[in-house]
Amino acid sequence: MFNGLFSKKTKVYKHIFFDLDRTLWDFDQNIVDALRDVFFDFSLDSVFPDVNTFINTFTRHNDYLWEKYRLGELKKDVLRYKRFELTLKDYGVNEPLVVKKISDEYIRITPLKTALVPHTREVLEYLRSKYKLHIITNGFDEVQFPKLVKCHIADYFDKVVTSETSGYHKPCPEAFGYSLSSVNAKKEESIMIGDDLEIDIVGAKKFGIDQIYFNRYSTPHKAKPTHEIKDLIEIKRIL
Numbered sequence: 001m002f003n004g005l006f007s008k009k010t011k012v013y014k015h016i017f018f019d020l021d022r023t024l025w026d027f028d029q030n031i032v033d034a035l036r037d038v039f040f041d042f043s044l045d046s047v048f049p050d051v052n053t054f055i056n057t058f059t060r061h062n063d064y065l066w067e068k069y070r071l072g073e074l075k076k077d078v079l080r081y082k083r084f085e086l087t088l089k090d091y092g093v094n095e096p097l098v099v100k101k102i103s104d105e106y107i108r109i110t111p112l113k114t115a116l117v118p119h120t121r122e123v124l125e126y127l128r129s130k131y132k133l134h135i136i137t138n139g140f141d142e143v144q145f146p147k148l149v150k151c152h153i154a155d156y157f158d159k160v161v162t163s164e165t166s167g168y169h170k171p172c173p174e175a176f177g178y179s180l181s182s183v184n185a186k187k188e189e190s191i192m193i194g195d196d197l198e199i200d201i202v203g204a205k206k207f208g209i210d211q212i213y214f215n216r217y218s219t220p221h222k223a224k225p226t227h228e229i230k231d232l233i234e235i236k237r238i239l
């Protein structure tokens, strides 16, 4: 409660900008939940020895293909199918139609999964009476909005800006600029909270706003964010 009195520069924040995936919406847990559903819905227990083998095989191919996608060597719509195609091929199944069905179902159900990062709701509840809350997320409207609605956290936010809406991906400064202008927020009264050091934190810093780095797994780094936390609950001590 004395933070304001003793901090070197007293900032009065009015706007809190959150990242969504892996900051509030538990991306990794939700992916596992979606893969489990797919495994049982498509009776993949007749193909793989167990569900964890399926998840691990998928993860290995998915990570590899995402890297190729990032390097521009693979299109996204190819990635969607290829990761399941390779996963099934490893266990002797070569059925393009099944691959397509599984891929489409996985894409459909993942944004409907509702695991939140621990303390999400408690922190949002605490912040909502003191600040205006917003989201800046890299992603498509049709994927990101259902996540908020299904988890019943959409009402906490005044403004949700996806990269599809703004036309800019974090860490590009325009992504932050678009969001701040859309709610008439000044830089000095804004703070960004996110789990990705480059995309959320270094991006926000370069744009010129304060940051809280949510470093859930205490990954070592050399950046100097304004604040760093490993549990969302620590936000209550900062804000």
Ligand SMILES: [Mg+2]
Binding pocket: 019, 020, 021, 022, 023, 194, 195, 196
């Ligand atoms: Mg994130």
